[in-house]
Amino acid sequence: MAFTFTDDSRRQLEWLLTRYPEKRAALLPAMRLVEEQQGCVDVEALDCLARELGLPPAYVYGVFTFYTHYRLPTDGKYVVMVCATLPCALRGAQMVFDTFKEELKIGLGETTPDKMFTLKKVECLGSCTTAPVCQINDDFFENLTPQKIREIVEDLKAGRVPRHLSNGPTLDGGKCGYRPMVEAMQDTP
Amino acid sequence: MILPDFKPILFDGACRKGEWTLERYLAKDGYQAFRKVLAMKRDPATNSIPALIDEVQKSGLRGRGGAGFSTGRKWSFVDFKSPKPRYLVANFDESEPGTCKDRVIGMYNPHMLIEGCLIAMHAVGIEWGYIYIRGEFADVFERLTRACAEACQAGFLGPNVLGSGHGFHLQPHRGSGAYVCGEETGLLSSLEGNRGYPKVKPPFPATAGAWGCPTVVNNAGTLASLPHLIRIGAGAYAQIGAAPAVGDTPPSTGSPGSQVYCLSGHVKRPGLYEHPMNVTMRELIYDERFGGGMLDDIPIKAVIPGGSSMPVMRCDGKSYLGSNGREIADSLDMEMSFDAVRAAGSLLGSAAVIVMNERVCMVNALYNLARFYHHESCGQCTPCREGTGWLEKILAKIVSGKARPADFERLHSVATQMSGTTICLLSDSVAMPVGSFVTKFREEFKYYCEHGKSMVKDAIRL
Ligand SMILES: Cc1cc2nc3c(=O)[nH]c(=O)nc-3n(C[C@H](O)[C@H](O)[C@H](O)COP(=O)(O)O)c2cc1C
Ligand code: SF4
Ligand code: FES
Numbered sequence: 001m002a003f004t005f006t007d008d009s010r011r012q013l014e015w016l017l018t019r020y021p022e023k024r025a026a027l028l029p030a031m032r033l034v035e036e037q038q039g040c041v042d043v044e045a046l047d048c049l050a051r052e053l054g055l056p057p058a059y060v061y062g063v064f065t066f067y068t069h070y071r072l073p074t075d076g077k078y079v080v081m082v083c084a085t086l087p088c089a090l091r092g093a094q095m096v097f098d099t100f101k102e103e104l105k106i107g108l109g110e111t112t113p114d115k116m117f118t119l120k121k122v123e124c125l126g127s128c129t130t131a132p133v134c135q136i137n138d139d140f141f142e143n144l145t146p147q148k149i150r151e152i153v154e155d156l157k158a159g160r161v162p163r164h165l166s167n168g169p170t171l172d173g174g175k176c177g178y179r180p181m182v183e184a185m186q187d188t189p
Numbered sequence: 190m191i192l193p194d195f196k197p198i199l200f201d202g203a204c205r206k207g208e209w210t211l212e213r214y215l216a217k218d219g220y221q222a223f224r225k226v227l228a229m230k231r232d233p234a235t236n237s238i239p240a241l242i243d244e245v246q247k248s249g250l251r252g253r254g255g256a257g258f259s260t261g262r263k264w265s266f267v268d269f270k271s272p273k274p275r276y277l278v279a280n281f282d283e284s285e286p287g288t289c290k291d292r293v294i295g296m297y298n299p300h301m302l303i304e305g306c307l308i309a310m311h312a313v314g315i316e317w318g319y320i321y322i323r324g325e326f327a328d329v330f331e332r333l334t335r336a337c338a339e340a341c342q343a344g345f346l347g348p349n350v351l352g353s354g355h356g357f358h359l360q361p362h363r364g365s366g367a368y369v370c371g372e373e374t375g376l377l378s379s380l381e382g383n384r385g386y387p388k389v390k391p392p393f394p395a396t397a398g399a400w401g402c403p404t405v406v407n408n409a410g411t412l413a414s415l416p417h418l419i420r421i422g423a424g425a426y427a428q429i430g431a432a433p434a435v436g437d438t439p440p441s442t443g444s445p446g447s448q449v450y451c452l453s454g455h456v457k458r459p460g461l462y463e464h465p466m467n468v469t470m471r472e473l474i475y476d477e478r479f480g481g482g483m484l485d486d487i488p489i490k491a492v493i494p495g496g497s498s499m500p501v502m503r504c505d506g507k508s509y510l511g512s513n514g515r516e517i518a519d520s521l522d523m524e525m526s527f528d529a530v531r532a533a534g535s536l537l538g539s540a541a542v543i544v545m546n547e548r549v550c551m552v553n554a555l556y557n558l559a560r561f562y563h564h565e566s567c568g569q570c571t572p573c574r575e576g577t578g579w580l581e582k583i584l585a586k587i588v589s590g591k592a593r594p595a596d597f598e599r600l601h602s603v604a605t606q607m608s609g610t611t612i613c614l615l616s617d618s619v620a621m622p623v624g625s626f627v628t629k630f631r632e633e634f635k636y637y638c639e640h641g642k643s644m645v646k647d648a649i650r651l
Contacts, residue, residue, distance in 0.1 A: 019358075019360045020360075021274075021317075021400050022381065022382070022400060024381060024382035024383075025380060025381050025382045026382065027382035028362070028363070028364065028365060028379065028382060029362060029363065031365070032363055032365075053382075062384065063382065063383060063384055066367065066384040066385060066567075067324065067364070067365035067366055067367055067385075068365065068366040068367065069324035069325060069364075069365040069366030070324075070365055084557075085286045085497075085557065085558075085561050086286055086287075086497060086543060086554060086557045086558055086561070086651070087286060087287050087453040087454055087543050089554075089557050089651040090453075090454045090455060090543070090545060090549065090649065090651070091453075091454070091455075091459075093651075094650045094651070122366075123284075123286070123368065123561050123564055123565065124284060124285075124286040124287075124368075124497075124561070125325050126283045126284060126288065126289045126292055126323060126325060126326065127289050127292065128286065128287050128288070128289050128451060128453040128459075128541070128543075129289055129451055129452060129453050129459045129460045129461055130289075130459070131453060131454075131459070135325060138327035138328070139328075140328070167296070167328050168327065168328050169327050169328055169331055171328070172328065172331060172332070175327070175331060176331050176334060176335060177331075177334075178334060180334055180335045180337075180338035181334055181337055181338045181341065183338070184337075184338035184339070184341040184342045185341055185347075
């Protein structure tokens with residue numbers, strides 16, 4: 001199905017284009033707008049971005065595939081990213097990964113049949129002093145223990161905001177995107 | 190040496206939830222430093238303020254992003270003759286394993302970073318600045334967006350800031366998961382909407398950076414240090430923790446100012462500790478005010494003092510054969526300053542101190558890091574793309590128990606060929622840990638190759 005921007009996303013995109021000397025620079029932020037609007041970035045959206053920004057589709061695909069943190073259409077509702085780099089590994093990253101594997105009954109890179117969870121290993125998440133950590137979608141969970149992990153999974157399955165959520169947009173009352181700036185600048189001529 | 194009466198500057202109590210707002214920042218004299226510099230007039234010939242750039246240089250402030258380069262000097266290299274616009278880019282990519290200080294500054298003290306950006310922009314004559322935030326930090330991105338919105342409303346950002354006639358604009362920009370985008374030219378490629386490919390230097394960003402224009406790239410922590418520097422003045426700033434320059438590299442500026450040490454790994458209390466750079470590694474790890482000692486009292490074996498790209502130090506009291514053919518033993522009583530760590534054979538880098546205890550198998554630890562660098566190599570240069578792959582493969586073979594002694598020697602030769610042969614320093618950043626691990630813990634690597642298993646009893650699963 002062809003992708004179209006909602007009015008809200010379009011307003012942010014139009015504003016973004018005024019913030020850079022070249023249209024192309026809005027490509028990465030625009031992918032985030034897509035991601036927020038429909039939960040993932042797919043080929044239709046990339047084609048739409050190519051048209052909007054006047055770039056060849058192949059260029060847009062090329063840029064998109066370089067980066068690893070956009071959500072894909074094949075990802076589950078919750079993407080569990082377990083940090084596996086040394087500082088986390090020293091504090092039990094393997095335990096974290098094994099516990100998720102057991103709880104979710106899936107292996108590395110797999111998605112549960114109900115499309116709820118995808119399990120990934122990622123590199124340093126920039127929160128090494130609270131190792132071991134994982135990120136689920138955009139939220140951080142720190143100082144993990146098997147008990148905490150079981151409770152997080154339980155809460156997500158029940159549709160609750162998980163206990164032990166330590167940092168992330170969910171704690172700030174949901175995502176704001178660029179809206180605060182767009183609005184602030186409308187108020188100030 | 191621990192200073193008992195030192196008051197944190199970057200983590201000045203704002204590091205608690207809910208205290209990040211403009212209102213709270215203004216109540217602590219926020220934006221006063223910016224007002225002070227805004228009263229200084231720009232030199233019409235260069236549209237910059239040489240006196241302010243000089244002040245920052247005199248303070249001795251050094252970059253917190255990894256290289257420890259003098260911030261004032263970096264600004265003075267900007268091509269002021271170019272008719273093109275200039276840009277500021279705050280490097281908030283923070284992906285060096287072990288490093289997590291900028292994140293806390295951005296979350297709990299975002300206005301200090303914004304004020305720092307404004308000071309840098311006024312000094313160098315810049316209208317547009319970008320804060321490049323790593324993709325994983327959605328929370329930081331949103332917080333900075335909200336803080337910038339507040340700053341717009343209060344008139345600190347906009348086309349005519351506080352009636353000065355100067356425009357200042359700041360734009361938070363979120364990346365998407367690529368370590369190499371922390372390298373300044375990779376970051377600029379990414380900002381321009383491209384793959385995060387580093388570019389050959391020269392030209393340096395100061396001459397031709399973002400969109401081919403003169404650009405200042407500074408670490409977010411460096412920029413956040415500026416308001417305090419301006420408030421107390423260069424002379425007083427230079428005195429903070431005044432560590433005399435040591436070692437061989439003239440002209441050294443010493444290591445003034447406070448540093449945020451990211452203490453991770455096997456200590457009782459991992460965390461972020463702010464202190465002038467005259468604290469020793471032993472104090473950081475063992476003192477009650479910092480790490481509080483080794484986790485479960487298992488003795489220490491090794492420390493990486495400045496993020497995973499820096500050479501490891503051997504701290505179990507045993508010596509190793511240095512490249513000069515002499516026996517060397519690394520000391521915990523080293524001051525954690527740029528110069529002292531360098532003199533001791535490693536680098537302070539981003540001040541990320543990764544502590545490892547006796548139960549860490551150094552072969553497996555290096556395998557973990559090799560995997561990281563292989564994953565993060567952008568693939569433009571053959572020595573880096575292939576070299577990181579080879580290192581991971583050889584180490585995988587060693588830890589699987591199928592290696593021969595020759596494989597151990599091969600690690601060294603691959604790493605040697607990766608140094609100084611590529612576009613960016615990522616490749617060298619692999620060569621440094623590999624070289625140091627293999628030299629300093631030679632017996633562990635040899636044992637693993639010869640016996641097909643780790644020399645370490647009850648090794649931690651990495
Ligand atoms: C592979 C690589 C990764 C880097 N990652 C970062 C980073 O995540 N954050 C950062 O501030 N600097 C990073 N740097 C250093 C930057 O290239 C640059 O030196 C720094 O942003 C300059 O700021 P400073 O002078 O304020 O330290 C990295 C360098 C290399 C070679
Ligand atoms: S050294 Fe590695 S990361 Fe840097 S440009 Fe070359 S291939 Fe890319
Ligand atoms: S190593 Fe896991 S957050 Fe840095």
